[in-house]
Amino acid sequence: MALPIPISSPGGPLPDRGLTKAGEEIAIYYWYDLEPLSSRSGTNIRAYCPKHHSDHQRSLSINASNGWGQCFGCKQRVLIRDWNPRLASALVRHAHEVLKLPALDCSARTLRALPPTSPDLSKPKRPAPAPKAPGLATVQPWQEEERRLLHTLQAEGALRLERPEAWNAQAYLAARHIPLEIALTAGVGYLEPGASERYQQKLLRRWEDRLVFPLQAAPSAAAGGLVLDGYAGRLLSSWQYYPDEVAHKKYLEQQDKKRWIKTNPAWWFWDPIDLPQREPVVVVEGPLDRLAVLASGGFQPGEILALVGTALQSRWLAGKIRALLLALDADQAGHEASDRIARDLAFDHLLVESCVLPADGAGGKDWSERWRRRGDVGMQALYVSHALLAERL
Numbered sequence: 001m002a003l004p005i006p007i008s009s010p011g012g013p014l015p016d017r018g019l020t021k022a023g024e025e026i027a028i029y030y031w032y033d034l035e036p037l038s039s040r041s042g043t044n045i046r047a048y049c050p051k052h053h054s055d056h057q058r059s060l061s062i063n064a065s066n067g068w069g070q071c072f073g074c075k076q077r078v079l080i081r082d083w084n085p086r087l088a089s090a091l092v093r094h095a096h097e098v099l100k101l102p103a104l105d106c107s108a109r110t111l112r113a114l115p116p117t118s119p120d121l122s123k124p125k126r127p128a129p130a131p132k133a134p135g136l137a138t139v140q141p142w143q144e145e146e147r148r149l150l151h152t153l154q155a156e157g158a159l160r161l162e163r164p165e166a167w168n169a170q171a172y173l174a175a176r177h178i179p180l181e182i183a184l185t186a187g188v189g190y191l192e193p194g195a196s197e198r199y200q201q202k203l204l205r206r207w208e209d210r211l212v213f214p215l216q217a218a219p220s221a222a223a224g225g226l227v228l229d230g231y232a233g234r235l236l237s238s239w240q241y242y243p244d245e246v247a248h249k250k251y252l253e254q255q256d257k258k259r260w261i262k263t264n265p266a267w268w269f270w271d272p273i274d275l276p277q278r279e280p281v282v283v284v285e286g287p288l289d290r291l292a293v294l295a296s297g298g299f300q301p302g303e304i305l306a307l308v309g310t311a312l313q314s315r316w317l318a319g320k321i322r323a324l325l326l327a328l329d330a331d332q333a334g335h336e337a338s339d340r341i342a343r344d345l346a347f348d349h350l351l352v353e354s355c356v357l358p359a360d361g362a363g364g365k366d367w368s369e370r371w372r373r374r375g376d377v378g379m380q381a382l383y384v385s386h387a388l389l390a391e392r393l
């Protein structure tokens with residue numbers, strides 16, 4: 001049998017450039033780029049080095065348990081993205097920041113840079129306020145009770161994702177490439193079917209088979225300095241048959257089931273206690289978008305805020321945030337919301353920019369779908385926009 005042709009020829013897979021804190025360049029590959037001519041025994045993998053040429057043996061040694069590898073020939077260190085996605089994305093992001101690599105497919109557009117350098121005496125009237133979050137005054141007694149029940153379950157660990165009863169949620173998150181520990185850190189829970197009967201609480205019925213996302217706003221004087229909490233629930237029923245979000249949405253609509261529900265009142269899916277060391281804060285639309293961005297690595301929980309259908313109110317930002325990167329959905333509603341938020345926050349001296357999802361047709365209309373389908377490659381525009389805005393602060 002003829003020897004396989006080494007893949008280390010010009011035109012071979014082009015790695016992404018990653019940079020360690022110590023300044024070492026790491027070549028970052030996808031496993032499918034190296035897999036075809038590799039050999040494997042246990043976690044030890046040997047592959048042809050795509051970096052240096054005329055390689056007649058598999059001089060690249062990779063540890064499949066952590067994705068790290070090194071070539072015995074050219075000494076190049078590599079990382080396999082699939083096996084260490086968080087680290088890979090952190091290294092790529094660092095390389096973009098330090099090496100000032102050109103933006104890949106980023107179409108960030110500056111909405112408005114504020115405040116203006118000279119006082120504008122002809123200050124326009126403040127625009128009509130954005131839709132208000134439900135006020136406490138409109139809360140029905142059953143809504144108060146529903147929120148209390150969910151709060152109690154969460155506090156007692158009865159929603160925890162790592163319980164065996166939460167297998168459906170675990171599988172769903174795994175299919176969306178969201179590690180369980182990311183979801184746990186963000187406080188995500190799950191209420192299993194049959195729970196309302198077991199707890200003898202009819203109000204919990206509509207929360208069964210749902211991922212439960214805790215919603216919070218920063219402590220404010222209006223709330224007596226308390227962190228306000230609420231919940232959003234995402235129905236998972238039959239997701240296995242409709243792994244595509246759009247298809248699942250259609251299916252649930254046909255079944256007359258609500259894909260998303262929220263308590264009243266409800267706030268953002270964010271962590272206002274853990275305000276970020278670093279800005280801008282990235283604003284996304286859905287809870288799963290937030291999890292996807294957190295899963296892509298390098299961001300702290302306080303750095304990503306999901307609106308969950310609630311208006312962006314600057315007083316909920318605890319007065320400590322200076323800059324926001326809006327990364328809303330790539331649809332008409334997302335664009336309109338971006339423009340409205342930028343207009344409203346213009347009066348609060350916040351620096352607001354928008355990162356539009358690249359219209360490359362391959363990634364879905366939100367970050368969660370991009371992350372599921374394309375991994376880090378799908379998130380590059382966000383990393384680059386974030387790095388560029390961070391640099392201006």
Ligand SMILES: [Zn+2]
Nearest residue numbers: 049052071074
């Ligand atoms: Zn090599």
